[in-house]
Amino acid sequence: MAIQTIPTQPFAGQRPGTSGLRKKVAVFTQPRYLENFVQALFDVLHASGSEAQALNGQTLVLGGDGRFYNRTAVQIILKLAAANGVARVLLGRSGILSTPAVSAVIRRRQAFGGIVLSASHNPGGPEGDFGIKYNAGNGGPAKETLTEAVYARTQVVRELRISDAPDIDLDRLGLQQLEHMQVDVIDPVTDYAAVMRELFDFELLRGMFQRGFRVRVDAMNAVGGPYARAILESELGAPTGTVVHAEPLEDFGGLHPDPNPVNAEDLINHMQGLDAPDFGAAMDGDADRNMVLGRHFVVTPSDSLALMTAHARLIPGYQGGLLGVARSMPTSAAVDRVARALDLPCFETPTGWKFFGNLLDAGCVSLCGEESYGTGSSHVREKDGLWAILFWLNLQGATGKSVETLVREHWRVHGRNYYTRHDYEGIAVDAANALMTDVRAELPALPGRRFGSRQVVLADDFSYTDPVDGSVSGQQGIRLMFDDGARVIFRLSGTGTEGATLRLYLERYEADVAQQDQPVQQALAELAALAEQVAGIRGRTGMTGPTVAT
Ligand code: VG1
Numbered sequence: 001m002a003i004q005t006i007p008t009q010p011f012a013g014q015r016p017g018t019s020g021l022r023k024k025v026a027v028f029t030q031p032r033y034l035e036n037f038v039q040a041l042f043d044v045l046h047a048s049g050s051e052a053q054a055l056n057g058q059t060l061v062l063g064g065d066g067r068f069y070n071r072t073a074v075q076i077i078l079k080l081a082a083a084n085g086v087a088r089v090l091l092g093r094s095g096i097l098s099t100p101a102v103s104a105v106i107r108r109r110q111a112f113g114g115i116v117l118s119a120s121h122n123p124g125g126p127e128g129d130f131g132i133k134y135n136a137g138n139g140g141p142a143k144e145t146l147t148e149a150v151y152a153r154t155q156v157v158r159e160l161r162i163s164d165a166p167d168i169d170l171d172r173l174g175l176q177q178l179e180h181m182q183v184d185v186i187d188p189v190t191d192y193a194a195v196m197r198e199l200f201d202f203e204l205l206r207g208m209f210q211r212g213f214r215v216r217v218d219a220m221n222a223v224g225g226p227y228a229r230a231i232l233e234s235e236l237g238a239p240t241g242t243v244v245h246a247e248p249l250e251d252f253g254g255l256h257p258d259p260n261p262v263n264a265e266d267l268i269n270h271m272q273g274l275d276a277p278d279f280g281a282a283m284d285g286d287a288d289r290n291m292v293l294g295r296h297f298v299v300t301p302s303d304s305l306a307l308m309t310a311h312a313r314l315i316p317g318y319q320g321g322l323l324g325v326a327r328s329m330p331t332s333a334a335v336d337r338v339a340r341a342l343d344l345p346c347f348e349t350p351t352g353w354k355f356f357g358n359l360l361d362a363g364c365v366s367l368c369g370e371e372s373y374g375t376g377s378s379h380v381r382e383k384d385g386l387w388a389i390l391f392w393l394n395l396q397g398a399t400g401k402s403v404e405t406l407v408r409e410h411w412r413v414h415g416r417n418y419y420t421r422h423d424y425e426g427i428a429v430d431a432a433n434a435l436m437t438d439v440r441a442e443l444p445a446l447p448g449r450r451f452g453s454r455q456v457v458l459a460d461d462f463s464y465t466d467p468v469d470g471s472v473s474g475q476q477g478i479r480l481m482f483d484d485g486a487r488v489i490f491r492l493s494g495t496g497t498e499g500a501t502l503r504l505y506l507e508r509y510e511a512d513v514a515q516q517d518q519p520v521q522q523a524l525a526e527l528a529a530l531a532e533q534v535a536g537i538r539g540r541t542g543m544t545g546p547t548v549a550t
């Protein structure tokens with residue numbers, strides 16, 4: 001066993017996006033591609049901050065969503081870590097850890113940081129995608145300053161430090177040695193489950209299952225399965241089979257673990273059947289996102305966040321009330337109305353969980369959410385799929401009300417924010433960039449302009465100044481805001497690996513209870529036509545409509 005120094009050449013394009021570096025498996029498996037990125041990360045961590053903060057002698061957490069290349073990547077990263085002065089790695093058994101579990105382990109064990117191997121909802125398998133992201137000592141995604149520093153380093157990295165020791169046994173719990181580094185293989189669920197026990201009324205949930213409350217959780221053959229099984233079935237007594245597609249598979253069994261009504265079609269069908277369960281939910285590839293459903297009823301993520309905020313005091317972990325709430329800019333303003341009613345601070349951040357970290361750390365907010373089926377709280381520094389499922393279960397148990405009743409009551413009190421996201425996937429990068437550039441150029445001329453009954457009151461490219469550290473993130477999405485509160489937002493995705501994806505977000509508010517039951521796409525058709533008029537999406541992409549509308 002020896003630590004080697006081997007020469008390497010930089011790869012272009014190793015810049016992390018919305019959530020880590022994601023590329024096709026064929027790209028990641030090129031010799032030294034993963035090695036270069038991890039070496040660059042370690043170099044930056046060594047150089048960052050004071051002596052006490054540097055990587056030497058520290059503990060890192062490591063695990064992934066189990067997709068293809070996960071096990072190989074874990075072995076490579078361990079050998080790099082051992083050669084780069086890391087003292088200890090807490091590794092999820094078989095290389096498995098969900099994103100929220102990594103966050104929980106970092107926080108509970110006070111680790112220096114963690115590496116998550118996931119491309120989340122992106123397809124898995126040899127033809128699919130792979131990804132890697134770094135989480136800091138607070139348990140949350142690395143800030144932009146760090147990811148940019150890592151990117152800069154990947155452009156000049158010339159040397160790898162790596163051990164030539166044999167592979168460790170990923171499936172055996174307990175301590176193993178790799179050079180001077182300890183590898184502690186841990187159960188992936190234990191720490192996470194302990195956090196959930198602190199937040200929710202497990203006795204109440206046990207009682208619900210005993211009385212026959214029926215739940216279907218679709219883990220979509222991704223990493224959420226073992227967590228949901230351990231907590232819902234083993235600990236809370238839900239019947240075996242409550243969690244379906246519960247085995248993490250390297251290619252997700254061909255499913256697309258993006259929890260929305262289009263990709264979780266099987267779950268939607270079950271929830272619409274005559275014999276539908278009381279409650280349904282799905283999670284994404286790394287189990288940080290969730291979709292929740294009642295019988296014959298889908299909850300939008302924006303409404304989910306608003307209802308959680310409104311009812312938080314009914315949940316043991318939040319019975320003292322919330323410090324504040326935050327949502328990403330494209331997320332509907334439903335939560336803003338609740339925050340106003342409860343006199344809570346409400347923050348609007350760019351897309352991506354990394355922007356919530358400072359607000360959570362500074363005690364400004366307790367709950368956060370995104371329109372993309374992500375919700376979470378101060379319990380970790382990631383969005384958390386199973387947490388959201390347990391929250392909604394606890395809420396139903398505490399109120400004795402169904403999902404549909406809860407949401408309809410909410411609309412009656414606060415009004416309904418009709419909301420949809422149209423994704424135009426796989427469009428040419430040049431066409432997508434040109435669209436954004438052209439719409440951006442039109443922005444100064446838009447305020448005051450009328451579109452039918454609506455008038456534009458604000459047209460800008462969202463720029464965020466972090467209230468905690470003062471950092472500025474520009475060009476975070478083009479938004480048109482209207483005099484009736486409606487919004488149209490254009491943004492390019494930062495998680496894809498092929499071509500570009502345009503996301504069009506549409507929202508309008510409806511206070512009239514008699515008007516709150518329209519089909520969503522119909523309720524927003526006028527705004528979709530308006531967006532088309534402004535941006536000419538069809539002409540530019542040659543597409544007749546979005547590939548996904550949820
Ligand atoms: C998407 C979502 C965003 C989410 C991100 C990572 O990003 O829109 O809300 O935070 O995925 O989630 P983008 O840049 O493609 O719009 V996950 O679950 O993929 O880590």
Ligand code: CO
Binds near residue numbers: 099121284289
């Ligand atoms: Co995810």
